[in-house]
Amino acid sequence: MTSSDLAAALVQSLRDKNTGGRRPSGGSPFEFKPPALPASLTQLCLAVAEHLEHGGQIYGLASHCQALCVHPNVSRAFWRLGQLVKSPGVMWLLLADWIDRRNPLPENKNNNKNSDEKVAIVLQPHLQGLDPALIDDAGRLFDRLLGAYSNEGWTPTRLPRHRFANKLANEIDALVRQARREPLP
Numbered sequence: 001m002t003s004s005d006l007a008a009a010l011v012q013s014l015r016d017k018n019t020g021g022r023r024p025s026g027g028s029p030f031e032f033k034p035p036a037l038p039a040s041l042t043q044l045c046l047a048v049a050e051h052l053e054h055g056g057q058i059y060g061l062a063s064h065c066q067a068l069c070v071h072p073n074v075s076r077a078f079w080r081l082g083q084l085v086k087s088p089g090v091m092w093l094l095l096a097d098w099i100d101r102r103n104p105l106p107e108n109k110n111n112n113k114n115s116d117e118k119v120a121i122v123l124q125p126h127l128q129g130l131d132p133a134l135i136d137d138a139g140r141l142f143d144r145l146l147g148a149y150s151n152e153g154w155t156p157t158r159l160p161r162h163r164f165a166n167k168l169a170n171e172i173d174a175l176v177r178q179a180r181r182e183p184l185p
Helices: 003-018 041-053 058-067 072-081 088-102 106-110 118-127 132-146 159-181
Strands: none
Touching: 041 058, 041 088, 041 118, 058 088, 072 088, 072 132, 088 118, 088 132
């Protein structure tokens, strides 16, 4: 989610407040609103990098990222990571580092100014103060809870491969059972 997306959400919030809770279209305030889609891993990483790139500090990351809608698995990962780390800002930093390390963001490759490692360069000074064992532990936790998802969306990427592997294993088992029943020529 870019700063322009955050600004648009803020403007819409102000519009809703200015109408006194009434809908400009005359609709009921009890109309169904679909829930906001969770921000992708890429959007979460870019929000962290954007905050730090513009002079923000780690302790301000949680409030900066508060406007983002996070996937329940991200919340679960943060809850578990809270047993190792007490600072929400450090949790966001560790998440952004894990996202960037597992698959460099495509936005980094589109810029011409030798910025393939832009996010990593922004995160690195802040990561240097952390224990490498903590970074590794957080990475394993994120791998376990978020590793099935791509950086661009919340559709599990490993699930189809597991289904295919299970289907193939079942077919092999059926062929073996069938071969055991048939006499050899």
